[in-house]
Amino acid sequence: MSTAERPPASTRLAQDLRRSVMRLGRRLRQMHEENLGLTANQLSLLGVLVKLGPSTVGDLAEVEKVQPPAITRTVKALESLGLAERTADPEDGRRSVVATTGRGREIVLADRRRRDRWLVKRLAELSPEERRVLAAAAPVLLKLADA
Amino acid sequence: MSTAERPPASTRLAQDLRRSVMRLGRRLRQMHEENLGLTANQLSLLGVLVKLGPSTVGDLAEVEKVQPPAITRTVKALESLGLAERTADPEDGRRSVVATTGRGREIVLADRRRRDRWLVKRLAELSPEERRVLAAAAPVLLKLADA
DNA sequence: GTTAATGATTAACATGGTTAACGATGTCGA
DNA sequence: TCGACATCGTTAACCATGTTAATCATTAAC
Numbered sequence: 001m002s003t004a005e006r007p008p009a010s011t012r013l014a015q016d017l018r019r020s021v022m023r024l025g026r027r028l029r030q031m032h033e034e035n036l037g038l039t040a041n042q043l044s045l046l047g048v049l050v051k052l053g054p055s056t057v058g059d060l061a062e063v064e065k066v067q068p069p070a071i072t073r074t075v076k077a078l079e080s081l082g083l084a085e086r087t088a089d090p091e092d093g094r095r096s097v098v099a100t101t102g103r104g105r106e107i108v109l110a111d112r113r114r115r116d117r118w119l120v121k122r123l124a125e126l127s128p129e130e131r132r133v134l135a136a137a138a139p140v141l142l143k144l145a146d147a
Numbered sequence: 148m149s150t151a152e153r154p155p156a157s158t159r160l161a162q163d164l165r166r167s168v169m170r171l172g173r174r175l176r177q178m179h180e181e182n183l184g185l186t187a188n189q190l191s192l193l194g195v196l197v198k199l200g201p202s203t204v205g206d207l208a209e210v211e212k213v214q215p216p217a218i219t220r221t222v223k224a225l226e227s228l229g230l231a232e233r234t235a236d237p238e239d240g241r242r243s244v245v246a247t248t249g250r251g252r253e254i255v256l257a258d259r260r261r262r263d264r265w266l267v268k269r270l271a272e273l274s275p276e277e278r279r280v281l282a283a284a285a286p287v288l289l290k291l292a293d294a
Numbered sequence: 295g296t297t298a299a300t301g302a303t304t305a306a307c308a309t310g311g312t313t314a315a316c317g318a319t320g321t322c323g324a
Numbered sequence: 325t326c327g328a329c330a331t332c333g334t335t336a337a338c339c340a341t342g343t344t345a346a347t348c349a350t351t352a353a354c
Contacts, residue, residue, distance in 0.1 A: 056301080056302095057301075058300095095300095095301060
């Protein structure tokens with residue numbers, strides 16, 4: 001009967017969910033970092049660029065929850081690899097607009113496909129019922145994340 | 148009919164799951180990094196120590212998927228904060244055994260409680276059916292991660 | 295038109311990862 | 325038993341990436 005010894009069901013669910021999401025997330029992230037000549041950071045920023053389209057340094061900093069100098073540096077690296085380009089905003093000369101090149105976009109998509117392939121394989125090893133459970137859970141997880 | 152335009156269901160599930168798990172995982176991790184005087188790294192290593200009990204540097208390196216010098220450095224930091232202790236292994240003088248102090252353990256538990264509180268609150272905002280879905284999904288996610 | 299605010303960059307520093315080299319300890323076969 | 329080799333951890337040197345503070349260029353405001 002003591003709440004100290006046996007936590008309430010709501011805490012229990014929270015704990016299980018945290019453990020499982022953190023662990024699978026870590027696994028997917030490792031997959032991410034495994035290859036390509038890029039660092040995780042560069043790949044992540046490139047992914048944001050593909051998703052949002054051309055963006056200012058400030059926008060990117062906000063999305064990546066990082067200070068602007070960190071973006072400046074990573075963009076430079078991407079530029080020197082020929083994966084991104086920087087141009088002055090014609091409407092406001094203070095702003096720098098960053099965009100992916102065609103090769104940058106290709107790399108992001110290839111990486112995503114690679115990770116999906118890994119996950120597809122793991123999913124194929126589950127039972128149909130387990131897959132149904134996951135399909136139902138995915139939107140709920142998104143809702144949680146965006147809450 | 149074209150697989151290029153409409154991906155097969157298995158890929159679709161993989162994509163949805165990747166997106167949702169990555170996003171919620173990121174959110175939980177941010178929660179993690181938000182406070183306490185510790186860096187995410189230090190907190191993570193301290194967490195491993197609480198989970199595994201006293202461990203050698205090599206063990207920790209393997210668990211954290213990192214090279215030994217990285218562990219040495221973080222352990223030094225934890226030591227100087229009074230959260231971990233290092234002693235020579237009496238059975239093998241080459242090995243260093245690392246253990247948490249009482250305060251180290253307290254910090255890990257407090258951090259975990261904090262993250263659980265956040266998640267419990269978010270979970271309370273869901274419907275009973277959604278919570279059932281998540282409860283069913285948690286073990287499947289673990290299975291995936293450990294595959 | 296001068297002054298203030300804003301966006302980005304540069305500079306200087308901290309943290310945490312890597313590999314290479316080394317020192318101390320343990321193991322094993324001649 | 326003792327010399328060669330293997331193993332564990334640390335140190336050193338380097339790289340990537342975050343931070344804050346200072347600066348430059350541009351825009352906005354009075």
